[in-house]
Amino acid sequence: MKNHIINAFQEPACQHNQTQSNQQGCSPAKPGQSNGGCAFDGAQITLLPIADAAHLVHGPIACGGNSWERRGSLSSDSSLYRYGLTTDLSEQDIIFGGDEKLFRSIDEIIQRFHPPAIFVYSTCVTALIGVDLDSICHQAAKRHAIPIIPVNSPGFSGSKNLGNRLAGQALIDYVIGTKEPPFETPFDLNFIGEYNIAGEMWDIEDLLKQLGIRLLSRITGDSHFHEVQWAHRAKVNMVVCGRALINVARHMEDAYEIPYFEGSFYGAKQTSSSLMKIAKLFGDQRLIDNVSELIKNEEEKLEEALKEMRNVLRGKRALLYTGGVKSWSVISALQELEIEVVGVGISKSSQEDIARIKDLVGEDALLINSRGARVVLETFKEKQGDILIAGGRNIYVALKERIPFLEINQERDHAYAGYTGFIRMAQHLVNAIQHPVWRLANLEAPWEESNHDRIFQ
Known part of the structure; x- marks a missing residue:
C-alpha cells in the first residue's frame, strides 16, 4: 500500500x-x-x-x-x-x-x-x-x-x-485491459473522470450520438464493470474531471497508444471546444465538418434561449467557491452569461487549474485558498457579490446570511453540462437571484418602528 x-x-x-x-x-x-x-x-x-x-x-x-x-x-x-x-x-x-x-x-x-x-x-x-x-x-x-x-x-x-x-x-492494475469489447467502431471514445452527476453525461452522450461517436467506456459514471474492462480499445480518451484520473489516461497512452486531452462541458465555449478536440483527435475530416455544423446550430439555438436570461444576469457579481475542473470551467460559463466573477475558491485546485483561473478572471478577482465560512463571507461582502455558487455544505451559511445561492458540486440534483445544461444553469441563476424571499428577508422586522408603517399600511 x-x-x-x-x-x-x-x-x-x-x-x-x-x-x-x-x-x-x-x-x-x-x-x-x-x-x-x-x-x-x-x-x-x-x-x-x-x-x-x-x-x-x-x-x-x-x-x-x-x-x-x-x-x-x-x-x-x-x-x-x-x-x-x-x-x-x-x-x-x-x-x-x-x-x-x-x-x-x-x-x-x-x-x-x-x-x-x-x-x-x-x-x-x-x-x-x-x-x-x-x-x-x-x-x-x-x-x-x-x-x-x-x-x-x-x-x-x-x-x-x-x-x-x-x-x-x-x-489500471485489475480491470482495464482484462476483457475485449463485442465489436469496435472507428469512433470509439472514453470519458475518464466523468461521474454522471445528476445525469449530466446523458446530455453529452446525445450530442455524441448525433455525430456518430460511440462512448465505449465511461470511467466511471453510469458504467458497467465489463465496459471498463474493455476501455483499452478506444481510439481517444477525454479527461473530464480535472487531473484526478490523469494517471489512467497517461497509462492508457503509454500502454495502448490512446491519445488524450483534458476538457470540460460547462458552458457553450467549453462544450464546443471539447467536441472539436475529440473530432480532431479522431482525425476524420467528415467528422470535423459534422462537428462544426452541430456547433453552429446548437450555439444559434442557445443564443435565442439565453437572450432574456442574459439581460437579467448581465453585470451580476458571483463568488465561486468550488475546486478542481469546476474552478475554471464554470468561470467560463458564467462569463458567457456576462456575470462578473469576483472571487474563486482554489483550495482543491491544481497549479494548472489556478493558472487557468488567473487567465480568465484577471487580477481583480480574489483567489480564496482557505476553507472556512468566515473568509467566504468576508470576500462576498467586500466584493459586493450578488450570488454565492458553491457546494451543498455552504448552503446554510448562505441562508443564514440571506445570500442567493446556487449549488454546483457533486451532491446536486440538476445537470449543468452541455448546451442543454447551460440553459438550465442560466435559468437557475435567474431564479436564485430574483427569488422574492431575498427582498423580504432583508427587510427590517415588522415590529421595528422605522418599518412598521410601510409593512402594515
Missing part, C-alpha cells in the same frame, strides 16, 4: 506533482490533515458509479455510513451501487482480526447479488491493524471465479484527490 501511495505522488503526467529545483512537489498528508475529504472518500467517489459492481467497505460502520448516498451519480440500469455494504467491524474484530468477517461478507454478497465484480475498500482502521487486503481479495477471487479488487486508500493516507488517483490505479 505504501508503494501505491508513493507512486501516486510521482505521476509524471501531473504537472502539479512534479518536484522541480525551485518548487516543492506534492507530499503525502499527515493523519488528521485530510480536511475536505479523505482518500477513502475520494476512492469511493471514483469507483461507486460502476453501477453493477458491489462496493464493500471493510471497516467500522461509520466509514460506510458517512460515505453512503452522498453523491449525485445516476445510473440508467443497475442499482447495486446504491447498497451500503460494509463489514461493520466491531471492537472485538479489531482486537482478534476481521479477516474471517471479510470472507463471510464477500460470500454473502456473491450469494445474494451475483455481481460481476466486488471492490473492497480499506479504511483507516483496517490499514492500522495490518489487514492484508490484497491477499484476502486474491484468495476470494480464486474461490468465486470473479474479480475481487482491493482498493488500498485508507483515509489517513491523504486527500480526496489522492483517493481518486489510488482508485484509478486499482482500475
Whole structure:
C-alpha cells in the first residue's frame, strides 16, 4: 500500500506533482490533515458509479455510513451501487482480526447479488491493524471465479484527490485491459473522470450520438464493470474531471497508444471546444465538418434561449467557491452569461487549474485558498457579490446570511453540462437571484418602528 501511495505522488503526467529545483512537489498528508475529504472518500467517489459492481467497505460502520448516498451519480440500469455494504467491524474484530468477517461478507454478497465484480475498500482502521487486503481479495477471487479488487486508500493516507488517483490505479492494475469489447467502431471514445452527476453525461452522450461517436467506456459514471474492462480499445480518451484520473489516461497512452486531452462541458465555449478536440483527435475530416455544423446550430439555438436570461444576469457579481475542473470551467460559463466573477475558491485546485483561473478572471478577482465560512463571507461582502455558487455544505451559511445561492458540486440534483445544461444553469441563476424571499428577508422586522408603517399600511 505504501508503494501505491508513493507512486501516486510521482505521476509524471501531473504537472502539479512534479518536484522541480525551485518548487516543492506534492507530499503525502499527515493523519488528521485530510480536511475536505479523505482518500477513502475520494476512492469511493471514483469507483461507486460502476453501477453493477458491489462496493464493500471493510471497516467500522461509520466509514460506510458517512460515505453512503452522498453523491449525485445516476445510473440508467443497475442499482447495486446504491447498497451500503460494509463489514461493520466491531471492537472485538479489531482486537482478534476481521479477516474471517471479510470472507463471510464477500460470500454473502456473491450469494445474494451475483455481481460481476466486488471492490473492497480499506479504511483507516483496517490499514492500522495490518489487514492484508490484497491477499484476502486474491484468495476470494480464486474461490468465486470473479474479480475481487482491493482498493488500498485508507483515509489517513491523504486527500480526496489522492483517493481518486489510488482508485484509478486499482482500475489500471485489475480491470482495464482484462476483457475485449463485442465489436469496435472507428469512433470509439472514453470519458475518464466523468461521474454522471445528476445525469449530466446523458446530455453529452446525445450530442455524441448525433455525430456518430460511440462512448465505449465511461470511467466511471453510469458504467458497467465489463465496459471498463474493455476501455483499452478506444481510439481517444477525454479527461473530464480535472487531473484526478490523469494517471489512467497517461497509462492508457503509454500502454495502448490512446491519445488524450483534458476538457470540460460547462458552458457553450467549453462544450464546443471539447467536441472539436475529440473530432480532431479522431482525425476524420467528415467528422470535423459534422462537428462544426452541430456547433453552429446548437450555439444559434442557445443564443435565442439565453437572450432574456442574459439581460437579467448581465453585470451580476458571483463568488465561486468550488475546486478542481469546476474552478475554471464554470468561470467560463458564467462569463458567457456576462456575470462578473469576483472571487474563486482554489483550495482543491491544481497549479494548472489556478493558472487557468488567473487567465480568465484577471487580477481583480480574489483567489480564496482557505476553507472556512468566515473568509467566504468576508470576500462576498467586500466584493459586493450578488450570488454565492458553491457546494451543498455552504448552503446554510448562505441562508443564514440571506445570500442567493446556487449549488454546483457533486451532491446536486440538476445537470449543468452541455448546451442543454447551460440553459438550465442560466435559468437557475435567474431564479436564485430574483427569488422574492431575498427582498423580504432583508427587510427590517415588522415590529421595528422605522418599518412598521410601510409593512402594515
